[in-house]
Amino acid sequence: GAGVSQSPRYKVAKRGQDVALRCDPISGHVSLFWYQQALGQGPEFLTYFQNEAQLDKSGLPSDRFFAERPEGSVSTLKIQRTQQEDSAVYLCASSSTEREIEQFFGPGTRLTVL
């Protein structure tokens, strides 16, 4: 595809459920980032991959959050035992090389935890 895609676009979960959010980066892009955007706030960094290697996961808010990119393309962000405070838009971004500074963003997944 022409841009970064994310699925699902909207997800409603009951508290305690596990969810999986998918990101398809632009084909050939080496770097992939996940951000969390709470209502009325700017995006905040969660984790980052270069190819299949997770180089930085310092932004993950708890051990309930887990991300993977096993083949260096598609990435999945998994949240276990969801809590209400996990409600947010989860944004994925990719960039073409390890030196490229411009990140291209997907439309996001809006997660609502009831």
Place this chain on the structure above:
Amino acid sequence: AQSVTQLGSHVSVSEGALVLLRCNYSSSVPPYLFWYVQYPNQGLQLLLKYTSAATLVKGINGFEAEFKKSETSFHLTKPSAHMSDAAEYFCAVSLSGNTPLVFGKGTRLSVIA
């Protein structure tokens, strides 16, 4: 550590008036600076970026921003607002490629007919 402060969570201008959205940054090393726009239910779109070349950066849709090191500022301007400019605007900073973006809290721009 880097940080970004956007002054004014909401700015309202009349159609045709000057748009000025303020951004101040803090960084221990020369930063890369960005302005992104976000329309409702959409992702972030890059308006422009500063990469230590020219201090006055021109972007898409008639926007521009000036990097002022002495003021640690990177304010976004547009001479004449259009209704289609109504959106959320985010200023962001990064140290280099391969590093996460640090965003401000955003400024919502309203354009009044």
